[in-house]
Amino acid sequence: MIIPPSLNGFYASPVAINTDKKWVIAVIAGELLVPAADTMTDTGTVIGPVIDSDETDLLKFFCERRITLGQWHGRDCEVWELLPEAASTEGFKLIELRTLLMSAGDEAFSLACRAVQLLDWQDKHRFCGSCGEPNGASESEHVLQCTPCNINNYPRISPCVIVLVTRGEHCLLARNAAWPPNRYSSLAGFIEAGESAEQALHREVFEEVGIEITNLRYFGSQSWPYPGQLMLGFIADAVTDDIKIDGVEIAEADWFRYDQMPGIIAPPTIMSGRLLQQYIDDATLTYG
Numbered sequence: 001m002i003i004p005p006s007l008n009g010f011y012a013s014p015v016a017i018n019t020d021k022k023w024v025i026a027v028i029a030g031e032l033l034v035p036a037a038d039t040m041t042d043t044g045t046v047i048g049p050v051i052d053s054d055e056t057d058l059l060k061f062f063c064e065r066r067i068t069l070g071q072w073h074g075r076d077c078e079v080w081e082l083l084p085e086a087a088s089t090e091g092f093k094l095i096e097l098r099t100l101l102m103s104a105g106d107e108a109f110s111l112a113c114r115a116v117q118l119l120d121w122q123d124k125h126r127f128c129g130s131c132g133e134p135n136g137a138s139e140s141e142h143v144l145q146c147t148p149c150n151i152n153n154y155p156r157i158s159p160c161v162i163v164l165v166t167r168g169e170h171c172l173l174a175r176n177a178a179w180p181p182n183r184y185s186s187l188a189g190f191i192e193a194g195e196s197a198e199q200a201l202h203r204e205v206f207e208e209v210g211i212e213i214t215n216l217r218y219f220g221s222q223s224w225p226y227p228g229q230l231m232l233g234f235i236a237d238a239v240t241d242d243i244k245i246d247g248v249e250i251a252e253a254d255w256f257r258y259d260q261m262p263g264i265i266a267p268p269t270i271m272s273g274r275l276l277q278q279y280i281d282d283a284t285l286t287y288g
Contacts, residue, residue, distance in 0.1 A: 010077070010111060013070040022053040022075040025069070025115040026092075028084055032100060032112060033059075033092050048100055048108030049115075050077070055091070062086035067118050067142075067248045072111065081113035097225060102267055105220075109269070113225040118142065119225050121155045129153075156228050161200045162188035162274040163234040165213055167241055167255060169287050171279050173262065174209060174245070174253035183264040184256075188231070195231050205236075209253045210244030213237065219278065222271045233271045235279065258283035276278045 026033035032049045048070070051059070067082040087094045097116060101109050121142075126133055128146035135144035135153060144153040164186040165172040173184035189204035191197060198216055205211050219233040245251050256262060258280050266273035 008254060010072045010107065012067055012114065014138070015140060016076045016078075017071060019071075019075045021075050022092040023072050024051045024053055024056050025049050025057070025077070025079045025112060026051060026056075026082050027079060027115060027119055028082050028087055028094060030116060031094050031096055032116075033082060033089070033094055034072075034100075036091050036093050041112070049112040050108070051092075054078075057118050058089050059086055059092075060239040065119070065122075067115075067122070068236075069111070069114055070119070070235045071230055075133045075202060077111070079119060081119055104274055106269075110223055116225050117228045118155060119226075124192050158229045159191045159197070159232060160188060160224070160229045161191060161197050161204065161232050161234060162271050162275070163170075163201050163213070163236050164214075164272075164279055165205060165207060165211060165236050165238050166279055167238040169257050169283060170255040171258065171276070172209065172211065172238065172253060173265070173276075176252045177249060178263075179251075182262055184252075185266050186263045186275055188272070190203070191227075197234075201236065202236055208246050208250045210240075210242065212239040212241050218249045220271070222274075224271075232273045233275050235275060258287065 034049050035051055035055065047204050048269040059080065059082060061082045062082040062085055064083060069077045069079055071077060097112060100112055109277075121135075122144065125135060125144045125210065128149055128151060130149045130151060131146065133146055133148055135146050142155055145151070161172050172187070174187055177183050187205055187208055189208070195203070201216060202213060206207055213236040215237040217235045219235055221233065222231045224231045224249070241255065243254050243255075265276060268274055268277045
């Protein structure tokens, strides 16, 4: 199979093409079992969460469920759900998905997101929500089907927006009430039923910090598996600058100069960090 370069070597598909070797992502209760040493593809690319099928002989005994994710770097790729006992297998270590987020690139994190989200989706849709009968899995696509009701349940993705609000040399960062002191990020929230992404941005920013915004620019998107969001990233300009926090979700918020960021901010591996890094780069060129 020829995969367009823009897909970074991965083609999402529920159908295996039966390659001689496979890539495996091993999951234990939502955490990733990864090789203790880095794995390499034939082209030399370092793989974060992926295990070469030649190294999975010991893990097969612990495998409870397998789902085809698609094809990656010329091989079929599967997620295996393993029994907890597999965590002590020699040559492997257990890590949280957030750890991978901080240390790996987009390619590895996106693949792990897909693996974890498909397992979570199957767990939560084992039975028909209408009649209560067990759902059956399709072999041709990722769908759980209730034959009596003729209802198809596809993987659930919840769209969210995240925005960095800027005002010249300053940008708006906030601290969630559940976060430790001095940890800040851009504003984010779910898109409500009937809303556009732009409407959700205006509402979320006004609800959380009382700021009106304009000149919304789409920046990019990122899968966010907690448990199944798609983050749509934007940069926007502030119309007003008087911050009024909601006191519920947001504990603190302030304007920060591009070269005077607070102590703990998001890394560039996640959308909030990407938005902030883009703003810092642009502001540095503009204001020196």
